[in-house]
Amino acid sequence: MSAVLPLAASDVAAAPRVQRRGFSWVPLLLTVIALAYLAVILFLPLAVVFTEALRKGFDFYLNALAEPDALAAIKLTVIAAAIAVPLNLVFGVSAAWAIAKFDFRGKALLITLIDLPFSVSPVIAGLIFVLLFGRMGWFGPWLGEHDLKIVFAVPGIVLATVFVTFPFVARELIPLMQAQGRDEEEAAALLGAGGWQIFWRVTLPNVKWGLLYGVILTNARAMGEFGAVSVVSGHIRGETNTLPLHIEILYNEYNFTASYACASVLALLALLTLVARVVVEARQHAAEKAAAAEATP
Amino acid sequence: MSIQIQQVSKRFNNFVALDRVSLEVPSGELVALLGPSGSGKTTLLRVIAGLEAPDSGQIVLEGVDATTTQVQERRVGFVFQHYALFRHMTIFENVAFGLRVRPRGERPGESEIRRRVHELLELVQLDWQADRYPHQLSGGQRQRIALARALAIEPKVLLLDEPFGALDAKVRKELRRWLRRLHDEIHLTSVFVTHDQDEALEVADRIVVFNHGRIEQIGTPAEVYETPVSPFVIDFLGRANRFAGQGGEQAAYARPHEIEVSAARIEGGAAATVEHFTHHGPLVQLVLTTGAGDTVEVDLFREQADALILTRGQQLYYRPRQLRVFPEAPQPEYFI
Numbered sequence: 001m002s003a004v005l006p007l008a009a010s011d012v013a014a015a016p017r018v019q020r021r022g023f024s025w026v027p028l029l030l031t032v033i034a035l036a037y038l039a040v041i042l043f044l045p046l047a048v049v050f051t052e053a054l055r056k057g058f059d060f061y062l063n064a065l066a067e068p069d070a071l072a073a074i075k076l077t078v079i080a081a082a083i084a085v086p087l088n089l090v091f092g093v094s095a096a097w098a099i100a101k102f103d104f105r106g107k108a109l110l111i112t113l114i115d116l117p118f119s120v121s122p123v124i125a126g127l128i129f130v131l132l133f134g135r136m137g138w139f140g141p142w143l144g145e146h147d148l149k150i151v152f153a154v155p156g157i158v159l160a161t162v163f164v165t166f167p168f169v170a171r172e173l174i175p176l177m178q179a180q181g182r183d184e185e186e187a188a189a190l191l192g193a194g195g196w197q198i199f200w201r202v203t204l205p206n207v208k209w210g211l212l213y214g215v216i217l218t219n220a221r222a223m224g225e226f227g228a229v230s231v232v233s234g235h236i237r238g239e240t241n242t243l244p245l246h247i248e249i250l251y252n253e254y255n256f257t258a259s260y261a262c263a264s265v266l267a268l269l270a271l272l273t274l275v276a277r278v279v280v281e282a283r284q285h286a287a288e289k290a291a292a293a294e295a296t297p
Numbered sequence: 298m299s300i301q302i303q304q305v306s307k308r309f310n311n312f313v314a315l316d317r318v319s320l321e322v323p324s325g326e327l328v329a330l331l332g333p334s335g336s337g338k339t340t341l342l343r344v345i346a347g348l349e350a351p352d353s354g355q356i357v358l359e360g361v362d363a364t365t366t367q368v369q370e371r372r373v374g375f376v377f378q379h380y381a382l383f384r385h386m387t388i389f390e391n392v393a394f395g396l397r398v399r400p401r402g403e404r405p406g407e408s409e410i411r412r413r414v415h416e417l418l419e420l421v422q423l424d425w426q427a428d429r430y431p432h433q434l435s436g437g438q439r440q441r442i443a444l445a446r447a448l449a450i451e452p453k454v455l456l457l458d459e460p461f462g463a464l465d466a467k468v469r470k471e472l473r474r475w476l477r478r479l480h481d482e483i484h485l486t487s488v489f490v491t492h493d494q495d496e497a498l499e500v501a502d503r504i505v506v507f508n509h510g511r512i513e514q515i516g517t518p519a520e521v522y523e524t525p526v527s528p529f530v531i532d533f534l535g536r537a538n539r540f541a542g543q544g545g546e547q548a549a550y551a552r553p554h555e556i557e558v559s560a561a562r563i564e565g566g567a568a569a570t571v572e573h574f575t576h577h578g579p580l581v582q583l584v585l586t587t588g589a590g591d592t593v594e595v596d597l598f599r600e601q602a603d604a605l606i607l608t609r610g611q612q613l614y615y616r617p618r619q620l621r622v623f624p625e626a627p628q629p630e631y632f633i
Contacts, residue, residue: 184382191395
């Protein structure tokens with residue numbers, strides 16, 4: 001036995017050397033093409049945004065952001081996201097929980113409905129709210145009588161943002177929860193845990209990384225949404241302009257540097273989202289690996 | 298605590314999982330529910346636990362009707378085939394879970410929880426693993442933790458769903474002996490589901506054989522093996538040869554070790570040729586082909602086989618020493 005072992009070990013050591021092949025142009029060429037594509041599509045625009053934003057110096061950059069209309073736009077964007085994200089967090093978690101852990105009639109319909117904002121153009125989504133709550137819309141007269149304003153006001157912007165972003169959390173959680181099955185929840189119930197205890201102590205901790213990722217995506221979309229918000233906003237400066245709309249107005253007024261300065265804020269948000277995504281995905285991957293190890297003996 | 302199951306039925310859409318099943322498990326017994334997959338054994342276990350509600354019938358735990366009692370209230374210890382340990386909790390927290398989720402008034406203090414958990418971890422011989430996570434443990438260790446976790450709530454009955462199904466053969470054998478010893482120590486009324494006849498025969502006090510949502514037979518391992526009541530039971534528990542009777546209305550069965558073989562003609566015997574034979578320790582498994590083309594399996598001791606000087610194609614005579622006769626039932630799918 002001892003005579004055989006060293007031989008086997010040297011075989012293993014030799015294996016990588018056997019697999020090494022001669023130099024080939026193909027992988028290099030493909031890598032160069034991919035990098036060139038990324039440079040043109042991704043890095044170049046990003047670089048342009050930041051160089052244009054800082055073209056007239058750092059002071060001008062700060063002034064462009066500190067300008068009252070810009071500040072109002074940032075504030076409104078943050079408000080819309082601050083309402084849409086928690087709402088869709090609660091909705092997404094409940095929908096995913098119901099779909100993954102229970103059987104009920106109309107489950108397939110619910111899954112389809114959750115995907116609706118993905119399949120509907122954001123402009124149409126915005127129009128829906130105009131048709132519902134606009135002055136000529138279904139509820140327009142009633143809203144007018146009670147002196148309520150939804151379209152061309154902050155509530156409309158919030159509604160449009162909520163609509164456009166509601167699939168992200170649910171979509172992230174459903175496959176994750178389905179893959180985890182119901183065994184742990186059943187085990188918890190058998191040990192005496194009630195519905196809330198099961199949710200807080202078992203279900204939620206098991207999906208926390210997926211949930212965080214869903215929230216990050218929701219937030220990025222909420223702050224960056226243009227189409228739906230543009231339709232319901234009415235473009236009232238300092239009142240109903242979100243940051244993306246404000247950028248468009250500045251650009252149309254040939255105020256390029258200020259426009260790029262505001263755009264750089266959104267670009268920074270995108271970069272932060274990317275970093276957060278990498279971190280969260282790494283954690284989620286580690287958790288899934290642990291889960292896979294748990295499933296196989 | 299005793300379990301009584303009275304006329305329990307359960308359907309899933311068009312599939313009848315349980316068809317008017319009645320069963321009584323006396324206090325302190327270890328009972329195996331044995332049957333092929335889809336025979337209803339796991340469904341019955343889940344109905345006893347309260348994870349499934351029966352369509353009709355009653356579950357009586359210690360003389361009290363528990364049919365509509367919530368899962369949380371049943372105080373049933375349940376061990377899953379794939380362990381179902383809480384993956385984000387340490388081993389200690391997994392075992393402590395059942396104590397921590399109790400209502401404030403009944404919840405033991407932290408030091409009491411600590412004492413109880415360590416006691417249980419010692420019982421399953423895994424106290425040294427308390428701070429690790431489930432994925433860091435082997436399959437056999439995880440299943441022992443799942444058992445400790447189930448015992449933490451001081452259950453009135455213990456239910457195990459294919460507890461060794463996900464383990465490799467060696468660990469499986471060790472663990473089922475260990476479970477038997479554990480049961481002899483703590484005497485908790487226990488029901489486990491298995492499709493493995495060896496497991497049922499080795500571990501259980503009594504075996505309940507399931508087929509198509511019904512109970513075929515209930516008895517001690519010796520009873521179900523020696524006096525099976527139906528062709529299904531004789532085929533499912535151990536190997537058996539089937540001999541078609543006269544007129545096709547009856548079928549007779551004999552186990553491989555119940556057939557005698559001789560080189561010379563035997564009274565009442567029939568001729569057959571040796572198809573092949575294999576050595577299994579002290580036994581030789583012999584496969585014969587009859588004149589009608591049927592196969593007959595025979596187990597011989599090594600010495601008997603040696604005396605016959607076996608060769609392939611050799612002509613022999615065989616005669617069942619003992620036959621079990623059943624009315625012919627159309628169940629060819631279980632025929633070996």
